[in-house]
Amino acid sequence: MEVTFYGVRGSCPCPSEANRRYGGNTACVALTLAGQDPIIFDLGTGLRAFGDTQPVDGTFAGTALITHIHWDHVQGLPFFPPADRVGARFDIFGPQQDAGSLADLFDGFMRPPYFPVTCSELRGDIQFHEVLKDDLTVGTAKVAVRPVPHCGATVGYRVTWGGRTVTYVSDHQAPLDLDTVADSVLELADGADLLIHDAQYTRSEFEQKAHWGHCTVDYAVTVARKAGVRKLVLFHHDPSHSDERLDELLIEARAFAGVSGPEVIAAYEGLQIVI
Numbered sequence: 302m303e304v305t306f307y308g309v310r311g312s313c314p315c316p317s318e319a320n321r322r323y324g325g326n327t328a329c330v331a332l333t334l335a336g337q338d339p340i341i342f343d344l345g346t347g348l349r350a351f352g353d354t355q356p357v358d359g360t361f362a363g364t365a366l367i368t369h370i371h372w373d374h375v376q377g378l379p380f381f382p383p384a385d386r387v388g389a390r391f392d393i394f395g396p397q398q399d400a401g402s403l404a405d406l407f408d409g410f411m412r413p414p415y416f417p418v419t420c421s422e423l424r425g426d427i428q429f430h431e432v433l434k435d436d437l438t439v440g441t442a443k444v445a446v447r448p449v450p451h452c453g454a455t456v457g458y459r460v461t462w463g464g465r466t467v468t469y470v471s472d473h474q475a476p477l478d479l480d481t482v483a484d485s486v487l488e489l490a491d492g493a494d495l496l497i498h499d500a501q502y503t504r505s506e507f508e509q510k511a512h513w514g515h516c517t518v519d520y521a522v523t524v525a526r527k528a529g530v531r532k533l534v535l536f537h538h539d540p541s542h543s544d545e546r547l548d549e550l551l552i553e554a555r556a557f558a559g560v561s562g563p564e565v566i567a568a569y570e571g572l573q574i575v576i
């Protein structure tokens with residue numbers, strides 16, 4: 302299983318000279334499984350670069366697993382030509398919303414005058430699937446879906462294929478004690494080979510934004526340790542964190558993990574991990 306990071310930021314795209322190494326696109330991570338169609342975690346602005354790797358002759362087929370429908374997780378879809386071709390097929394899984402069906406909600410943000418065409422006018426066959434607490438099969442991969450604390454309906458995913466497991470928890474509201482972990486998240490991450498996890502804030506930032514739906518870098522390490530994860534990828538970086546700041550946060554996270562904790566790396570655009 303190969304994991305490729307196309308967008309690693311939270312909240313808002315932030316390309317700049319100061320963010321050159323880690324990148325400024327929002328959440329999008331692709332899984333390549335031998336002999337299978339790709340699986341994509343979230344459709345943030347990183348999706349555009351993923352699209353450059355995919356066919357635009359109508360043969361594209363893939364599955365998106367989206368955690369929720371905040372802008373930073375869906376804004377790439379209008380800029381994904383592989384799905385805008387007759388014959389293409391795109392299955393999009395995401396959490397049930399009180400405000401309406403996923404298909405209607407996507408058409409709500411992707412339509413004139415915001416964008417020239419609606420989602421339903423894309424020429425590919427785009428199918429939405431609403432999930433919350435489900436166990437799915439995608440190709441020959443097993444996919445577990447569980448709720449994750451955040452702002453509004455949000456889920457995380459656990460994908461197991463070929464005896465390897467990758468867990469994706471992009472946006473995670475930490476409790477004020479920065480220690481307890483929801484059972485649903487522990488279930489998703491239990492013994493995973495790789496955990497991709499929210500790492501938006503420092504402790505002092507969390508004190509100012511404790512109810513904004515995210516967690517600290519240390520809390521990501523705590524989740525990984527409690528779940529017995531082998532490798533943790535810090536993800537959903539705050540747009541205000543420059544390359545130098547992220548380097549510092551990674552060093553601090555590794556110190557917090559200690560020798561007995563998980564291996565810790567920080568996601569950057571272009572990072573590829575084979576597990």
Ligand SMILES: [Zn+2]
Pocket residue numbers: 311312371373374471472537
């Ligand atoms: Zn987000």
Ligand SMILES: [Zn+2]
Pocket residue numbers: 369371451452472514
């Ligand atoms: Zn969010």
